[in-house]
Amino acid sequence: MKSRIAAIAAACSLAMILGTGTAMAAPGGHGNNNGHGNHQPSPVTEVASQLISPLKVSFGPNGSYLVAESFAGTLSSISAKGVKTTVVSAPGQEIAGVSYSNGATYYFNNDQGTGPEPGGVLLPARLMQIDRHGTTRQITDLADFEAANNPDGNTVYGVRDASPECLAQAPYLQQMGEVFSHPYSSAPVRNGVYVGDAGANALLYVSDRGKVKLVKALPAEAVTIDAAVVAAAAEMGMVVPDCMLGLKYYAQPVPTDVEVSGQWLYYTVLPGVPGESLGVGKAYRMNLHSGKTQLLAQGLSAPTGIAVDRNNNVYVAQLMGDGVSRLKNGRASNVLPAMMASDVEVSGHTMAALTNALAETGGSLFTMRLR
Structure with a gap:
């Protein structure tokens, strides 16, 4: 029951009505919820629209924005005036995890299977780089690291504490971590790039020479099995027997975004099936020197993006939530x-966000001035 981003898209298709158009509050609306009635929200600008499955964005060269139109197999460059240029075209592939630093563009070119679940064949998951001269090279295939290491291979996902008789009623609710790589987010640093692998359930570091190192194998996320979990599982065709009510379901800790700021690696986690639609997502940060991990917020609705500003304010994009929020003292306030x-x-002082990412009418790139 591995959750990959395509599975999240399927869950969102069930939970939301696609094709509703741009559901964005006007700049004069209630964009900042800080409790002050006379506060004037920051201006919001729609830079581009009708984007096909825009799932990742990065600030690019010369004031441009780089957008991974993931399911279209396209990496696009969009100027500040909204002029769109194709950087990479790979029909049939998934383009993910775009990021940019010091003249170099990074992205993933992932082979796609026939469905949202991983199959019996480990598919290539290539970390690519385009240098400042426009030369493209493959840094590494992260599937090779997964095949050799499988960081979560000894992790028991699903229900751990059910009796043998109870588990026999739903054996699909327990499994070991499988061999599967789906790199989805990247954060360049000096001499390398940090990677969130949504298939391996791990945070990795890849040097410019292609050497891969495990930074953290993420622990399973415990979700109490209640009526909401039973209902979410039923929507996905899974029956949860009554004997499992009240037990913990250890969901796969799918990392959806990574960001580096100072000595901290920030990341979002979307617990896998059946956690996508339950509002149990979390945001963390890990000290890159000590390894200490801090929980920043929980109860997030499919967090798939995280960013940090120069004042160490943390922002998250919630795919199934109310938009982009700022985190403070463990709480999320919509901005x-x-x-x-x-x-x-x-x-x-500029925030870029992708919205309506899975809408049939196409997604949009918005910018907002931060005060």
Whole structure:
């Protein structure tokens, strides 16, 4: 029951009405919820629209934005005036995890299977780089690291504490971590790039020479089996027997975005099936020197993007939530109302966000001035 982003898309298709158009609050609306009635929200600009499954965004060169139109197999460059140029075209592939630093563009070119679940064949998951001269090279195939290491291979996902008789009623509710790589997010640093592998359930570091190192194998996320879990599982065709009510379901800790700020690696986790639609997502940060991990917020609705500004304010995009929120003292306050917000990035005083990412009418790239 591995959750990959295509499975999240399927869950969202059930939970939301696609094709509703741009559900974005007007700049004069209630964009900032800080409790002050006379506060004037920051101006919001729609830079581009009708994007096909825009799931990741990065600030690019010369004031441009790089957008991974993932299911279209396209990496696009969009100017500040909204002029769109194709950087990579790979029909049939998934383009994911775009990021940019010091003249180099990074992205993933992932082979896609026949469905949202991993099959019996480990598919290539290539970390690519385009240098400042426009030369493209493959840094590594992360599937090779997964095949050799499988960081979550000894992790028991699903229900751990059910009796043998109870588990026999639903054996599909327990499994070991499988061999599956689906790199989905990247954060460049000096001499390398941090990677969130949504298939391996791990955070990785890849050097510029292609050497891969495990940073953290993420622990399973415990979800109490209640009526909401039973209903969510039923929508996915899984029956949860009554004997499992009240037990813990250890969901796969799917990392959906990574960001580096100072000595901290920030990341979002969307617990896998049946956690996508339950509002149990979380945001963390890990100290890159000590390894200490801190929980920043929980109860997030499919968090798929995280960003940090120069004042260490943390922002998250919630694909099944109310848009982009700022995290403070463990609470999320909305700053950019939107449907299907798939990613957020911050550079200086500008925030870029992707919205309506799975809408049939196409997604949009918005920018907002941060005060």
